[in-house]
Amino acid sequence: MTAPEGILCAKSHEYVVEDGSLYTVGLTEYAVEQLGDIVFVELPEVGSSFVKGEVFATVESVKAASEVYAPVGGTVVEVNEKLIEAPETLNAEPYGEGWLVKLECGDFALDSGDLLEYEDYKEEVE
Secondary structure: OOOOOEEEOOOOEEEEEEOOOOEEEEEEEHHHHHHHEEEEEEEOOOEEEEOOOEEEEEEEEOOOOHHHHHHOOEEEEEEHHHHOOOHHHHHHOOOOOOOOOOEEOOOHHHHHHHHHHHHHHHHHHH
């Protein structure tokens, strides 16, 4: 599975990638593999705002429930409604159709300072 160009990853296994003026947030392939078969995803409402590090979603698998932390702060402008009906999409395409939310960021440069480039993240988790 290939990660998008320019992806940044948090040590808590979320990713963020710039998508025009918005930022797409999701779970890394590593996180999804560790969770196993995902059976439920709870996403925030459009308009919700989060600070970096705050819990913004919950993902449940056959193994466990996990909180998902905001890798950057911002306001939710779109949620991936597809995951509500088909949470397994997250297993199949974490970097594609399995994204979680799209954010408008307050200060991306400030919030993203401790995020890892994808290759560095991969080295951390291997």
